[in-house]
Amino acid sequence: MTTHSGPDGAPTDLDAVIAEAPEDATGALWRLTGAGRGLDSNLVRLRPGAAVAEHAEPVLDVLLVVLAGGGRLDTPDGTHPLRPHAACWLPRGSRRSLTAGPEGLAYLTVHTRRPGLGIAPSTEDNRRVLAVLAYLRR
Numbered sequence: 274m275t276t277h278s279g280p281d282g283a284p285t286d287l288d289a290v291i292a293e294a295p296e297d298a299t300g301a302l303w304r305l306t307g308a309g310r311g312l313d314s315n316l317v318r319l320r321p322g323a324a325v326a327e328h329a330e331p332v333l334d335v336l337l338v339v340l341a342g343g344g345r346l347d348t349p350d351g352t353h354p355l356r357p358h359a360a361c362w363l364p365r366g367s368r369r370s371l372t373a374g375p376e377g378l379a380y381l382t383v384h385t386r387r388p389g390l391g392i393a394p395s396t397e398d399n400r401r402v403l404a405v406l407a408y409l410r411r
Contacts, residue, residue, distance in 0.1 A: 287316055291341055291379050294318065302379075314383045316340070319373035327370040333384040335363040341379040344372050355380075 290303045303316035319325070319342075327347070337346075339359045346353045346361060347370045353361070355371075355378065363369055371378065 287340055287381065290316060291318065299323070311386055312383060313386045314381060316379065316381050318379045319344070319371070319377055321373055321375050321377045323373045323377075325371040327368055329366055329368045330363065330384070332365055333387070334365050336383045337361045337363060338381045338383075339378065340381055342376040343374040344378040345374070346371055 285303065287303065294302045299318050299320055301315045302318050305312060305314040337360070339355045339357055341357055343354070343356045346355055349368055355361075355374075371380075
C-alpha cells in the first residue's frame with residue numbers, strides 16, 4: 274500500500290497506484306496520511322464479484338468516486354450502476370452495500386477525518402470536577 278503524507282499537496286497518480294499494485298491486491302491500495310490533515314481518503318480495490326456488506330457510516334458523510342472497473346451500489350432507494358468517474362455522495366446514516374462487477378471495482382472514498390480515540394472522563398467524573406470548581410470559586 275502507498276500513502277501520501279506530504280503537506281505540500283503534491284499529486285498522487287491513482288491510475289499508477291492501481292496499475293502498479295499486484296494483480297491480486299485488494300482492500301486499501303492507497304491512503305492519505307499526515308497528522309495535520311482534515312480529511313481521510315482511501316483507494317480501495319475489490320475483486321470481481323466481491324462485495325462490501327450493507328452498512329452505514331453513523332457519523333460522517335462519504336464521497337465515493339469510481340476510478341476503474343464497475344459494479345453496483347445498493348441503497349434503500351434502489352440499485353445504482355457504478356462505472357469509472359461516477360461520484361456518489363453517501364450521507365451519514367445512509368445504508369449501502371457495494372458489489373464489484375466482472376472487471377472488479379476500484380474506488381476512492383473521501384470524508385472528514387475521524388477524531389482519534391481517547392479516554393474521556395465519565396459523566397460522574399465531570400460532575401465531580403464541576404463541583405470542585407464551583408467550590409473553589411466561592
